[in-house]
Structure formats: structure tokens, C-alpha cells
Amino acid sequence: MLSHISNYITAIVCLIAFFVIQRIYHKEKLKSVYTANSVEGIKWFALAILSWGVGATLNIVFTQVFNFPQTSSVVISIGVFFSLANSLFILLSIPSIQHREKRNIVIRIIERFSNKEVFIIFGGILVMIASVFLISFFTRTNGNSSNNVIWLIDIPISLVVAFALLQELNKAFKNRGMRFMYLPTFALFLLIVVAVTHRIFPIETTAKWINIELWNAIGVTTSISFKFLFVLLFIILLYSWKLLAEKEEKQSELQETIFAHHKLESENETLTVANESHLNTIKLLKKEISSLKKKHDELKSASKIELSDRQKEVLANLGICGEQKSYTEIAEAMNISVDGFQTHIYQIKKVLNISGSDGKEQLITYAKKNQLLEFATIQHD
Known part of the structure; x- marks a missing residue:
């Protein structure tokens, strides 16, 4: 039983x-x-x-x-x-x-x-x-x-x-x-x-x-x-x-979360350092650009050509008639002495830093290129 x-x-x-x-x-x-x-x-x-x-x-x-x-x-x-x-x-x-x-x-x-x-x-x-x-x-x-x-x-x-x-x-x-x-x-x-x-x-x-x-x-x-x-x-x-198993799974998820958090923090620190480095580079570049610009302005100001009205007139007349007439003929047309004309030519060459046997041609080219012919007081025959 x-x-x-x-x-x-x-x-x-x-x-x-x-x-x-x-x-x-x-x-x-x-x-x-x-x-x-x-x-x-x-x-x-x-x-x-x-x-x-x-x-x-x-x-x-x-x-x-x-x-x-x-x-x-x-x-x-x-x-x-x-x-x-x-x-x-x-x-x-x-x-x-x-x-x-x-x-x-x-x-x-x-x-x-x-x-x-x-x-x-x-x-x-x-x-x-x-x-x-x-x-x-x-x-x-x-x-x-x-x-x-x-x-x-x-x-x-x-x-x-x-x-x-x-x-x-x-x-x-x-x-x-x-x-x-x-x-x-x-x-x-x-x-x-x-x-x-x-x-x-x-x-x-x-x-x-x-x-x-x-x-x-x-x-x-x-x-x-x-x-x-x-x-x-x-x-x-x-x-x-x-x-x-559920506890181990949660611990595993926690470890993964902590690891991901540390990784993000590390990446954030790296990006912050890189950003600061880039900002410093940008500041240095801006400073360098500003310095170069200032230097350029100074050089431009120092190299700026300043001609008097009389010099512009001489250059203009030379630009119009220089290829056909001599210095003497241009001086007579301007009613000034040849010495006075040549003195102006010498000073202009000095300002424009022109030298050599082709100085006259360089002056004529400069007058035409820089639109100085409007200052001419004589006409081409």
C-alpha cells in the first residue's frame, strides 16, 4: 500500500x-x-x-x-x-x-x-x-x-x-x-x-x-x-x-558603462588639449599676421614714391615727347634751362631708383604706366 x-x-x-x-x-x-x-x-x-x-x-x-x-x-x-x-x-x-x-x-x-x-x-x-x-x-x-x-x-x-x-x-x-x-x-x-x-x-x-x-x-x-x-x-x-547571472550581467554593464565614461573623459581631455593648442596656434598666427601686416604697411609707407608737381610735369612731358625729342628740346618747349631739366631728371631717377644707360626709356615707361601723361604741358608734334 x-x-x-x-x-x-x-x-x-x-x-x-x-x-x-x-x-x-x-x-x-x-x-x-x-x-x-x-x-x-x-x-x-x-x-x-x-x-x-x-x-x-x-x-x-x-x-x-x-x-x-x-x-x-x-x-x-x-x-x-x-x-x-x-x-x-x-x-x-x-x-x-x-x-x-x-x-x-x-x-x-x-x-x-x-x-x-x-x-x-x-x-x-x-x-x-x-x-x-x-x-x-x-x-x-x-x-x-x-x-x-x-x-x-x-x-x-x-x-x-x-x-x-x-x-x-x-x-x-x-x-x-x-x-x-x-x-x-x-x-x-x-x-x-x-x-x-x-x-x-x-x-x-x-x-x-x-x-x-x-x-x-x-x-x-x-x-x-x-x-x-x-x-x-x-x-x-x-x-x-x-x-x-543577472547580477553578473548588471556588473558587466556597469563595467562597460564605467569604461565608456572613462573613455569619453579621456577623449574630452584630448579634445580640450587639442582645442587649446589650436587656439594658441590661431592666436600666434593672428599675432604673426598682424606683425607682418604692420611691417608691410611700414615697408609700403617707406617705399611709397612721392613726386612733386614739377617732377610729374617733367615726367609727363618726357612720356609724351621723349621718344622723338631730346632733353634739350623738351627743356626749350617747357621754357626751362637744360641744366634745370636734367636736375629734375636726376632727382626723379633717384626717387624711382632708376639707373643704367636705358634710364630715359625706363622713365618714359613709368610715366605711361602710372598715368602721369595728364600732367603734360607740351604737346607732341
């Missing part, structure tokens, strides 16, 4: 938990915040819980519908099969438990294989189970004892997986500042040990040492308790991982 109640509770709770966790898995898979390994871990945990639920459901079908006894080879073999499947899924899920400590040796070995290779290894173990089942079915002499031997295949694997799970959970909770979770994880390990070893002891032998009803109650209680505790610890681990 107790075993039936245990199977009903296990089937209902585990199947519901599976569908809930699967929803969480699909929801988290859509997010890019978490690593693929972490999200895949949710899937394997969900399948581990599903294996319990399916195993309990099939146990109910075979014992309640088809009236197989709990101690039959078929029922026990189904239980062993789904227990091994549960161990497989837990092993595949453990590497997704995030922490910074060294991995358990079992997990390090599992991580060396792909998921496909792990399934092949477990497939070999399941073949062994089938062989043991056939041998026990055809050579059965003491029913319960022979059938219970099948659990010997599952018990070592379950204990190894339970120990690896204990270590990885403790490391994860330690890294998350949740050392108070050590006690529940250790309790989970003890419950698993009691539950799996409970299966192998023959009832005939056990009855000599303890009341059968009490023994069965211990088996049912530990079986239900460790499954409930497993689901509870997984939910706590899942949400602590989620909160940790």
Missing part, C-alpha cells in the same frame, strides 16, 4: 515538475544572457525528473492494471531502467552547475565525452541489465532475492552520481555565498544512499532484524523525500544561478 502511495505521489509531482521546468528551459533558451551549457543543464535536470515520473507511472500501470507484484522481474527491471536513465540525465546536467572550483573527477571524465558517447556507454549498461533480467527470469530459484540482485547494477552508479552531485552542489552554493545549503545537500545524499540500498536487502533477511512495516515505511519515506528535496534544491540552484 505504501509503495503504491509513493508511486502515485512521485508520478504526479515529477510529471508536473517536468512540464514546469521545461517551460523554464524554453523561456531561458530564448535569452542570450546565459551560456548554452547552462541552459542545456535545465533540460537534463527536467529529463531526470521526468524519468522518475515515467518510472512511477509505469509501476502503477503494471501493478494496478496488469496486477504484477512489486517483486516481479518486469517491475523491478523497469524501475532499474528508469533509475539508470535518471542517473544518466543527472550526470549530463551536473557540468552546467556554475562555480569556480575544481570539478569532481567523475564530472571531469564525463566532460571528456560528448553527449552521444555518454549515451552509448549507458546503452551498454542497459544491455547488461537486459542480460541480468533474462538470466534472473529463467534461473529464478528464490524470487525476491534473485530479482533484487538486478538493483546491484544501479546502486553503485546511483551512489557515484549522488556523491558527484553533492560535491558540485556544495561548490556552487559556496561560490554564491550560500554555505547554509550544505546541510540540505548532505541530507539529499544520505536520503539517496538509504533509498538505493533499501532496495537490495531481501525482505526475508530484513524481517529478522526489523519490523517489515517500519522497513517499508523507511523505504517509501526516503524515496519520496529525496525526490522532493532534489526538486527543491534544483529550483533553489536554478533561481540562485539566474539571480547570479
Whole structure:
């Protein structure tokens, strides 16, 4: 009766938990915040819980519908099969438990294989189970004892997986500042040990040492308790991982923001220095331009040619008649002496800085170029 109640509770709770966790898995898979390994871990945990639920459901079908006894080879073999499947899924899920400590040796070995290779290894173990089942079915002499031997295949694997799970959970909770979770994880390990070893002891032998009803109650209680505790610890681990991931994401965003802020400040300082440098350069250039302009004005003022009206008249007359007439002829036309005319020519050459044998031609060209012909007082014949 107790075993039936245990199977009903296990089937209902585990199947519901599976569908809930699967929803969480699909929801988290859509997010890019978490690593693929972490999200895949949710899937394997969900399948581990599903294996319990399916195993309990099939146990109910075979014992309640088809009236197989709990101690039959078929029922026990189904239980062993789904227990091994549960161990497989837990092993595949453990590497997704995030922490910074060294991995358990079992997990390090599992991580060396792909998921496909792990399934092949477990497939070999399941073949062994089938062989043991056939041998026990055809050579059965003491029913319960022979059938219970099948659990010997599952018990070592379950204990190894339970120990690896204990270590990885403790490391994860330690890294998350949740050392108070050590006690529940250790309790989970003890419950698993009691539950799996409970299966192998023959009832005939056990009855000599303890009341059968009490023994069965211990088996049912530990079986239900460790499954409930497993689901509870997984939910706590899942949400602590989620909160940790969100915290790390926010810290990462904060670090990126701080880095961007420092970068902008650095660029601003660089631009400020460059701007100040450019302003100083502009000031220096303006100052230099002003100095050059002033110097130019001074040179222009110093080099400005100032001719008297009489000199302009002489230059104008020379410009009109100089190519046809001599200095003497131009002087007579102007009614001045030749010496006076030549004195004017000499002073004009000095002002205009003209020298050489072609001085006359240069003076004529200057008069025409600078529009001095309007000052002429004689006309060209």
C-alpha cells in the first residue's frame, strides 16, 4: 500500500515538475544572457525528473492494471531502467552547475565525452541489465532475492552520481555565498544512499532484524523525500544561478558603462588639449599676421614714391615727347634751362631708383604706366 502511495505521489509531482521546468528551459533558451551549457543543464535536470515520473507511472500501470507484484522481474527491471536513465540525465546536467572550483573527477571524465558517447556507454549498461533480467527470469530459484540482485547494477552508479552531485552542489552554493545549503545537500545524499540500498536487502533477511512495516515505511519515506528535496534544491540552484547571472550581467554593464565614461573623459581631455593648442596656434598666427601686416604697411609707407608737381610735369612731358625729342628740346618747349631739366631728371631717377644707360626709356615707361601723361604741358608734334 505504501509503495503504491509513493508511486502515485512521485508520478504526479515529477510529471508536473517536468512540464514546469521545461517551460523554464524554453523561456531561458530564448535569452542570450546565459551560456548554452547552462541552459542545456535545465533540460537534463527536467529529463531526470521526468524519468522518475515515467518510472512511477509505469509501476502503477503494471501493478494496478496488469496486477504484477512489486517483486516481479518486469517491475523491478523497469524501475532499474528508469533509475539508470535518471542517473544518466543527472550526470549530463551536473557540468552546467556554475562555480569556480575544481570539478569532481567523475564530472571531469564525463566532460571528456560528448553527449552521444555518454549515451552509448549507458546503452551498454542497459544491455547488461537486459542480460541480468533474462538470466534472473529463467534461473529464478528464490524470487525476491534473485530479482533484487538486478538493483546491484544501479546502486553503485546511483551512489557515484549522488556523491558527484553533492560535491558540485556544495561548490556552487559556496561560490554564491550560500554555505547554509550544505546541510540540505548532505541530507539529499544520505536520503539517496538509504533509498538505493533499501532496495537490495531481501525482505526475508530484513524481517529478522526489523519490523517489515517500519522497513517499508523507511523505504517509501526516503524515496519520496529525496525526490522532493532534489526538486527543491534544483529550483533553489536554478533561481540562485539566474539571480547570479543577472547580477553578473548588471556588473558587466556597469563595467562597460564605467569604461565608456572613462573613455569619453579621456577623449574630452584630448579634445580640450587639442582645442587649446589650436587656439594658441590661431592666436600666434593672428599675432604673426598682424606683425607682418604692420611691417608691410611700414615697408609700403617707406617705399611709397612721392613726386612733386614739377617732377610729374617733367615726367609727363618726357612720356609724351621723349621718344622723338631730346632733353634739350623738351627743356626749350617747357621754357626751362637744360641744366634745370636734367636736375629734375636726376632727382626723379633717384626717387624711382632708376639707373643704367636705358634710364630715359625706363622713365618714359613709368610715366605711361602710372598715368602721369595728364600732367603734360607740351604737346607732341
